[in-house]
Amino acid sequence: MAIGKYYAASIQEADQYLKTAVGGLKRETVFTPEILYNVLGMSIEKYCLALLYYKEKMPDNHTFLDLVDAMSAVVSFPADLKEELKALQGYQEICSLSTYVRNVPDRAAILEMIETTRKLESFVKTTCEQAGGHVN
Numbered sequence: 459m460a461i462g463k464y465y466a467a468s469i470q471e472a473d474q475y476l477k478t479a480v481g482g483l484k485r486e487t488v489f490t491p492e493i494l495y496n497v498l499g500m501s502i503e504k505y506c507l508a509l510l511y512y513k514e515k516m517p518d519n520h521t522f523l524d525l526v527d528a529m530s531a532v533v534s535f536p537a538d539l540k541e542e543l544k545a546l547q548g549y550q551e552i553c554s555l556s557t558y559v560r561n562v563p564d565r566a567a568i569l570e571m572i573e574t575t576r577k578l579e580s581f582v583k584t585t586c587e588q589a590g591g592h593v594n
Contacts, residue, residue, distance in 0.1 A: 465512040465586065472504030476575055483568075494568045501575050502543065509533065509582045512589070522547040533585055542574040 479497045482489030489497075499522075506525035510517060510532070517528035522543045529535050563571070 460514065463511075465508050468504045468508035468511055469583070472501045472508060472579065475501035475504060476572075476579065479568075479575075480572060483572075490562075491565060491568050492562045495563050495571065498568070498571050498575050499546075502546070502578060505575070505578045505582045509585060512586045536581065539574070539577050539581060542570075543578070546571060546574065 475497050479489075479494050479501065482494055482497065502522065503520055503525065506517070506529055510525075510528055513532040515528060515532050517524045526535065526540050526543050530540065
């Protein structure tokens with residue numbers, strides 16, 4: 459079964475998560491930095507998966523590191539964006555059986571994460587559009 463068909467749905471979901479996070483900045487009592495981190499994490503994951511679906515590739519896992527590695531295997535991935543995404547991994551190391559780490563980012567870190575997510579959004583959409591993809 460071809461997985462490329464999931465590209466558009468992943469883009470749509472990623473866009474919605476990003477929109478929710480940006481809107482959440484105005485509702486600090488509901489959208490704490492920890493919640494915003496997780497919502498943005500879902501957006502990042504969905505943008506990464508959209509590109510990978512488009513390229514008919516699946517990541518080994520869904521950590522930011524694994525997603526970056528999988529994307530780097532199929533496209534020329536910008537080094538600065540790669541480093542920004544890898545740095546975000548440090549807030550939550552929840553997949554490790556030996557250590558469980560959760561650090562709450564501050565508002566400044568969330569604003570930086572939004573910018574990183576927007577860079578990723580642009581990269582994924584541009585990359586797939588140039589290859590003939592359709593972004594709704």
